[in-house]
Amino acid sequence: EAEVAQSPRYKITEKSQAVAFWCDPISGHATLYWYRQILGQGPELLVQFQDESVVDDSQLPKDRFSAERLKGVDSTLKIQPAELGDSAMYLCASSSPGTDDYNEQFFGPGTRLTVL
Amino acid sequence: QQQVKQSPQSLIVQKGGISIINCAYENTAFDYFPWYQQFPGKGPALLIAIRPDVSEKKEGRFTISFNKSAKQFSLHIMDSQPGDSATYFCAAKRGNYGQNFVFGPGTRLSVLP
Numbered sequence: 001e002a003e004v005a006q007s008p009r010y011k012i013t014e015k016s017q018a019v020a021f022w023c024d025p026i027s028g029h030a031t032l033y034w035y036r037q038i039l040g041q042g043p044e045l046l047v048q049f050q051d052e053s054v055v056d057d058s059q060l061p062k063d064r065f066s067a068e069r070l071k072g073v074d075s076t077l078k079i080q081p082a083e084l085g086d087s088a089m090y091l092c093a094s095s096s097p098g099t100d101d102y103n104e105q106f107f108g109p110g111t112r113l114t115v116l
Numbered sequence: 117q118q119q120v121k122q123s124p125q126s127l128i129v130q131k132g133g134i135s136i137i138n139c140a141y142e143n144t145a146f147d148y149f150p151w152y153q154q155f156p157g158k159g160p161a162l163l164i165a166i167r168p169d170v171s172e173k174k175e176g177r178f179t180i181s182f183n184k185s186a187k188q189f190s191l192h193i194m195d196s197q198p199g200d201s202a203t204y205f206c207a208a209k210r211g212n213y214g215q216n217f218v219f220g221p222g223t224r225l226s227v228l229p
Binding site for chain 2: 042045106
C-alpha cells in the first residue's frame with residue numbers, strides 16, 4: 001500500500017539552530033500539505049502545495065519557516081532559527097483529485113521535533 | 117468562525133460499549149466533515165466522512181450522525197474494542213483549500229478489556 005514518507009522521524013535541536021524535514025508524498029498526488037500538531041491538539045495547516053506552487057501559506061510563520069516543492073514531487077520544510085515553541089509533530093499529507101472536491105488526505109507518520 | 121469544537125477531551129469505555137464523540141462548528145460554508153483516527157507515533161488516518169446533505173452514515177461499527185440545523189455532528193463507535201483505543205479528530209473542510217480545513221482538538225479514547 002502506498003504511503004507518505006517522512007524523515008527524520010525524530011529531531012532534537014537547540015534553540016536558534018536550523019532544522020529541515022523531508023516529505024515524499026504518494027506517487028501521483030499533486031497536492032501536498034504540511035501541518036503542525038502541538039501535543040494534545042489537532043493538526044494545523046502550515047502550507048499547501050498544488051504541484052510545485054504554493055496555494056496557501058497564510059498560517060506559515062514566514063520569518064522563520066520556509067517550504068519548497070521544487071519539482072512538484074517531494075518537499076522540504078525548514079525552520080531557521082528554531083524556537084522553543086516550535087516543539088511539535090510536523091505532519092505531511094498528500095491528496096489526489098478525485099471525482100469530487102472531497103479529496104482524502106493521506107498522512108505520513110510525522111517528524112517529532114524537540115527544541116531545547 | 118473557523119473553529120471546530122470537540123468533546124469530550126478524553127473518554128473511557130468498557131469493551132463492547134458505545135463510544136460517542138461530539139463536534140460543533142460555526143462556519144456554515146463547511147461542506148465536508150471527516151473523522152480521523154490517530155494511533156501514537158502515527159499520522160491521522162481517515163476513518164469515515166459525511167457531507168451535510170445526509171443525516172447519518174454508517175461504516176461497520178462506526179456511524180456519523182449529522183445535525184445541520186444545530187451545526188453539530190458526532191461519531192458513534194458501536195461494540196468498542198481495545199484496538200479502537202486512539203485519539204479521534206473531527207474536522208471540517210470547504211473546497212480544496214487547506215485554510216478551510218480545520219481539525220478539532222481531539223478526543224483520547226481508551227477502551228478497557
